[in-house]
Amino acid sequence: MSDVAALELRDVHVTYRTREGPVPAVRGVDLSVFAGEVVGVAGESGCGKSTIVSTILRLFPASATVTGEVLLDGENVLTMRWGRMRAVRWGVASVVFQGALHSLNPIQRIGTQLVEPIFLHDKLATDNSAATKVRTLLEQVGLPARHADAYPHQLSGGQKQRVMIALALACDPQVLICDEPTTALDVMVQAQILELLIGIARERSMAMLLISHDLSVLGTSCDRVAVMYAGRIIEHGPARAVFDWPEHPYTRALSSAFPTIGDAASRYAPSGLPGDPPFPGDLPSGCPFHPRCPSALPVCPTVDVKLLPAGPGRTAACVLVDQSVPTR
Ligand code: ADP
Numbered sequence: 454m455s456d457v458a459a460l461e462l463r464d465v466h467v468t469y470r471t472r473e474g475p476v477p478a479v480r481g482v483d484l485s486v487f488a489g490e491v492v493g494v495a496g497e498s499g500c501g502k503s504t505i506v507s508t509i510l511r512l513f514p515a516s517a518t519v520t521g522e523v524l525l526d527g528e529n530v531l532t533m534r535w536g537r538m539r540a541v542r543w544g545v546a547s548v549v550f551q552g553a554l555h556s557l558n559p560i561q562r563i564g565t566q567l568v569e570p571i572f573l574h575d576k577l578a579t580d581n582s583a584a585t586k587v588r589t590l591l592e593q594v595g596l597p598a599r600h601a602d603a604y605p606h607q608l609s610g611g612q613k614q615r616v617m618i619a620l621a622l623a624c625d626p627q628v629l630i631c632d633e634p635t636t637a638l639d640v641m642v643q644a645q646i647l648e649l650l651i652g653i654a655r656e657r658s659m660a661m662l663l664i665s666h667d668l669s670v671l672g673t674s675c676d677r678v679a680v681m682y683a684g685r686i687i688e689h690g691p692a693r694a695v696f697d698w699p700e701h702p703y704t705r706a707l708s709s710a711f712p713t714i715g716d717a718a719s720r721y722a723p724s725g726l727p728g729d730p731p732f733p734g735d736l737p738s739g740c741p742f743h744p745r746c747p748s749a750l751p752v753c754p755t756v757d758v759k760l761l762p763a764g765p766g767r768t769a770a771c772v773l774v775d776q777s778v779p780t781r
């Protein structure tokens with residue numbers, strides 16, 4: 454394994470300027486993904502997962518202020534020249550977006566859409582070589598090559614998502630970022646698509662960042678997992694260990710909320726906890742989880758706990774882990 458991470462976030466902060474005031478959606482995130490690794494990011498809606506994704510290829514809106522470093526193979530995306538940034542998109546890293554099913558062009562054949570990034574990035578590509586590549590890509594994602602001639606409306610949701618994955622792979626990136634890639638699909642298809650994605654990432658020794666609100670999916674398919682709450686990572690470690698023996702009460706709630714992959718009931722209360730995560734523009738004092746925490750102590754509204762060692766290769770941000778905070 455190379456000692457430079459394929460993807461590394463260093464103290465990344467993202468604040469959106471809004472009419473109602475600043476919205477600090479991401480508040481100091483550190484995370485790395487090495488080649489050959491699948492790293493998961495879990496957390497309820499609104500915790501800042503997609504905002505993190507937007508920093509990786511600098512796809513955030515102009516209203517966002519981003520600080521820190523976002524490194525792709527050691528190169529900072531945030532300070533990259535525009536021409537280099539264009540080459541990096543698709544070529545070094547690519548994203549399968551949340552709700553991407555709707556981003557295929559309805560009036561263009563699948564093959565035409567797949568060929569576009571290939572020509573953009575490979576100056577030596579010919580009509581023939583690009584068509585061969587399209588066929589190979591479709592087969593890799595489990596679709597018959599003849600689907601190149603299909604229009605998006607002729608495909609099912611699962612087939613369209615396979616096309617989105619083929620698009621993301623078209624320029625052989627080293628880093629693949631998947632933001633809730635299966636949320637819109639039914640349960641059986643979800644499991645197939647995830648298996649496909651992870652299989653491809655492992656086969657190609659890519660670095661993969663997999664975002665999901667479903668910790669059970671991440672716990673069983675990733676190497677490591679980070680759990681986000683209110684714009685921060687509140688627990689991180691080997692995926693299986695974090696899922697099976699959560700240290701943070703929030704992780705514990707997420708872990709017990711998903712008894713089975715894609716459980717329909719848990720979509721409505723994704724954490725199994727009452728209420729919603731806080732709005733980042735108006736965070737509770739101390740630990741932002743304390744108002745919902747089943748294990749909250751009197752000190753919790755007053756201490757802002759940082760990530761601390763919590764077992765082999767693990768960290769968690771909770772007073773129950775922090776020996777230095779008197780809990781009585
Ligand atoms: P997640 O992907 O975990 O659901 P997001 O990163 O989408 O979370 O959102 C985190 C927070 O940032 C939310 O409170 C959301 O409302 C806010 N947010 C996201 N995008 C914008 C934006 N363009 N302008 C203002 N606030 C935003």
Ligand code: MG
Nearest residue numbers: 502503504551
């Ligand atoms: Mg999101």
